[in-house]
Amino acid sequence: MPGRRVVITGMEVLAPGGVGTKNFWSLLSEGRTATRGITFFDPAPFRSRVAAEIDFDPYAHGLSPHEVRRMDRAAQLAVVAARGALADSGLETAALEPHRTGVTVGSAVGATMGLDEEYRVVSDGGRLDLVDHAYAVPHLYNHLVPSSFAAEVAWAVGAEGPSTVVSTGCTSGIDALGYALELVREGSVDVMVAGASDAPISPITMACFDAIKATTPRHDDPEHASRPFDGTRNGFVLGEGSAFFVLEEWESARRRGAHVYAELAGYATRSNAYHMTGLRPDGAEMAEAIRLALDEARLAPEAIDYVNAHGSGTKQNDRHETAAFKKSLGAHAYATPVSSIKSMVGHSLGAIGSIEIAASALAMEHHTVPPTANLTTPDPECDLDYVPLHAREQRTDAVLSVGSGFGGFQSAMVLARPERSPA
Template identity: 85%
Template sequence: MSGRRVVITGIEVLAPGGVGKDHFWDLLSEGRTATRGITFFDPSPFRSQVAAEMDFDPEQHGLAPQEIRRMDRAAQFAVVAARGAVADSGIDLAAHDPHRVGVTIGSAVGATMGLDEEYRVVSDGGRLHLVDHEYAVPHLYNYFVPSSFSAEVAWTVGAEGPNTVVSTGCTSGIDSVGYAVELIREGSADVMIAGSSDAPISPITMACFDAIKATTPRREDPEQASRPFDGTRNGFVLGEGCAVFVLEELESARRRGAHVYAEIAGYATRSNAYHMTGLRPDGAEMAEAITVALDEARMNADRIDYINAHGSGTKQNDRHETAAFKKSLGEHAYRTPVSSIKSMVGHSLGAIGSIEIAASALAMEHHVVPPTANLHTPDPECDLDYVPVTAREQLTDAVLTVGSGFGGFQSAMVLARPERSMA
């Protein structure tokens, strides 16, 4: 590995409650929730009927009619967020060798909404067993291949370097950024546009999670439905969204006078090789990922000021990662504030890992730890400091953010101020 250090110089977030990183941060810091009854389709046949939907008008955000027709909703998110991240960074990509600029985009479920809608069209609302392809949108192939997401972003920013889609379930958003960091460190790219996007709020997705009872059946008061670490929780709230970053080598960013949000000081991913949806209660695999990420960052556990938890709001996950924090951080886990932003913006599957990286970087930027909304009745088996209900002002120089995904994926990333990391 080279000695290149990688930093975030541009951030854009599209999330429930407001499009743009400033709206996103306002929602988190104020402890507001963006969960509501589903409006995208009739949810009455489903056990779970709430979601964290985003009010997103692609035309309002600069997409041309042909782009809107060509791209699934999640791809639209990625393109709009990529443009915003590049603008936020102030980087002049035209001044860079395009072969040294790359793209990595994460997604768990790809073009779910587009495929769902097109099936309804070609099957005449499910009436036809033998579908009529002539009714399909001309760009239907793009919906079948998630690589179209990263291709669209590359075309948008003029990137001709490494171009990849990372799909590792609910850790896709961390893993896509982690992979981009490694490409810069090894010298394969100088700048990476990296992040993740998912728009899964569709009947097929709701049916899948209903079948395994992973999503909450709580219908009354939808804003209170997502309750990570609370003793009354009964499943997660599905969401949608996107976050994209500009990543570049630290010295290059300093030379051009860029604003640096954070250094990505450490990253690791592991698998439990155990069960498609189950988790061992001891949290060993997540703990291993955290330990390796800290080692890569050359940090002791007591340097972590805040943990951005996966915090999905399922009992097995909340207890699993609580055990992982104790196993990896030791006694320091009891002194470290932990929170789950899924309590406010829901669980957007592959996108959430990048959205949580953005929340972690902004927590460092503002020295504020976002809260775990709706946490009123703590689960006695989750006995750490989960920052209930209200945000907390706190000096924050190093943040641990983690993800856990179906298939056994466990990922961890350490963000730090460049002047404080590698010390």
């Protein structure tokens, strides 16, 4: 059944400062920030010492001791979020057709925290050149292979259909949903449990980003360290998190009386084939992804009520995005509110795309555009409406969410109200 319309009927978000979808939206709508000094390890040796950490207790969220022992933190977040999304959808695991239910998990760096910690243990804190594997956790192999994330989520929700991991850097969260969208749309499955998870706040990740000076050194003011589109920004704040969704066909959801957050109306991805970390200033590749996503959604640029930006807080990215919005939306770009929630929850790498899709759906649900926190000094080269400091009430029927990732990945997704989007 190609061409089926696909909607979100379940959602769960685990984000810094907002564990659970309700708490997450409260943080965004109030413009609060969850960035703070790193507590997971001693950050003193590092250039950047701030992060957006989650206060997450796996046992309090229903994970068993066996699951906690077996899974890396990112996998734990994924399983809890996936279970929450399924519960929110109103679908019972026992009522699902296992072979018609699939899973897609996005992750940029996989089990980084687990691997980092286990290397510290087997090398005796780095003292041993020849490590002793006998000291490793029994399930260390699961940390090594990101496919274990998809397996864990599939087991948790009883899915026996397509199960995969999408890893495209910082666009993984959007691309995982894009892949799931196509599977439901083409009729290969009836239900997809899809989302992303990353927990990268570890010494090795901080060292990598320190080396290229991508993260902010503003450790003396963690709360205001993430400053997308601000003239004083100097790098992003690393975060962690997970967001999962239940996707199903629109007519099926309507027949069972499901609550529908939004339709995934259009998706596209492109690569700039240009540089591992660099971006062309004209934003051509992101603009092309936006144009194709709008075409798939059959919406004109003027239909977009809000843009949820990648907005990482680096000068290169913010200017690249601004150019892309102007190129793809034309004059309407100047009339469209744009904001970055990374100002509040940091940049959780592969997970952030799904977290931002959740923010976009909730913006539609509440007719409220979340703000760009900490935006006090406008950059003259970023001259759009970035909704500084405070949320804005506004009817929001169609939202564009975009992502940009190292390696040149550029992705865009359009969310719309099902009754507004054309059949």
